[in-house]
Amino acid sequence: MEGVHVIVGGFMSIDGKIAPADRRGREFSQYMRPEHEQILHSIRAGVDAVIVGVNTVIADDPTLTVRNVEGKNPLRVIIDSQAKTPLDAKILNIKKEDHAIVETLIVVAKNAPKNRVEQIIKNKNTGVMYSSGLNRVDLHDLLFELAAKYGVKRVLVEGGGEVRWSFFEQKLVDELFVWIMPTVWGGRSAPTLVEGTGFLKAKDAVNLKFKSINQVENILILWFNVNH
Numbered sequence: 301m302e303g304v305h306v307i308v309g310g311f312m313s314i315d316g317k318i319a320p321a322d323r324r325g326r327e328f329s330q331y332m333r334p335e336h337e338q339i340l341h342s343i344r345a346g347v348d349a350v351i352v353g354v355n356t357v358i359a360d361d362p363t364l365t366v367r368n369v370e371g372k373n374p375l376r377v378i379i380d381s382q383a384k385t386p387l388d389a390k391i392l393n394i395k396k397e398d399h400a401i402v403e404t405l406i407v408v409a410k411n412a413p414k415n416r417v418e419q420i421i422k423n424k425n426t427g428v429m430y431s432s433g434l435n436r437v438d439l440h441d442l443l444f445e446l447a448a449k450y451g452v453k454r455v456l457v458e459g460g461g462e463v464r465w466s467f468f469e470q471k472l473v474d475e476l477f478v479w480i481m482p483t484v485w486g487g488r489s490a491p492t493l494v495e496g497t498g499f500l501k502a503k504d505a506v507n508l509k510f511k512s513i514n515q516v517e518n519i520l521i522l523w524f525n526v527n528h
């Protein structure tokens with residue numbers, strides 16, 4: 301997307317799983333040490349908005365804040381066509397910071413149930429943005445609106461697999477980082493880094509240009525640029 305730099309990132313086992321087969325991704329946080337959290341939180345502090353899909357909020361209940369380093373919390377954006385985000389989700393209940401216009405933005409489709417949307421906006425820290433998509437959030441439109449209304453220039457898409465796929469499929473990604481955990485999880489129904497329907501031809505698949513690799517304790521951190 302012209303004007304908005306999109307970074308996609310995630311953690312996976314060496315066999316490409318981003319959560320166990322029961323989809324509770326919090327199990328993976330066991331591999332994170334304070335130094336890993338500092339790196340992740342510095343990446344978050346370097347973007348204006350962090351984006352996740354609603355299934356990630358339901359499965360992992362993340363806060364997506366900057367905690368272990370100096371820096372402002374990015375705007376937290378949940379892609380949630382039908383406004384299914386649980387009202388008691390941690391992400392909706394974080395104290396508002398002075399600088400923030402809204403802390404968390406739920407992006408819904410045009411046909412989102414009105415009663416759910418009304419319940420969500422009762423929370424003063426949460427805004428709702430209607431996407432131009434009828435029954436699914438339109439990502440081009442989302443990036444355009446984030447730039448226009450919130451001055452967003454850099455976003456981090458933290459997951460899950462379906463949302464990452466949509467960003468890749470629509471050629472919206474500029475950079476990718478992958479953290480490889482020293483572990484094998486298996487599970488044919490366990491979610492992988494990028495899900496969706498997938499590409500069938502090499503000419504359609506995403507081409508990456510290797511940028512860097514760091515070993516931080518027992519985790520490998522790889523960065524790539526996306527070749528457009």
Ligand SMILES: NC(=O)c1ccc[n+]([C@@H]2O[C@H](COP(=O)([O-])OP(=O)(O)OC[C@H]3O[C@@H](n4cnc5c(N)ncnc54)[C@H](OP(=O)(O)O)[C@@H]3O)[C@@H](O)[C@H]2O)c1
Pocket residue numbers: 309310311312317318319322323324325326328352353354355356357359360379380381382384436437438439458459460461462463464466491495
């Ligand atoms: N290790 C990691 O890096 C990491 C990070 C995050 C999550 N996870 C794991 O990933 C799993 C959740 O990922 P997931 O793939 O099931 O779901 P997800 O990507 O978190 O959310 C997908 C949902 O977003 C909504 N959506 C709305 N518009 C969309 C669009 N344009 N493109 C894609 N999705 C759109 C859809 O639900 P509606 O149609 O209802 O809106 C869709 O089902 C959990 O197991 C979690 O633990 C792991």
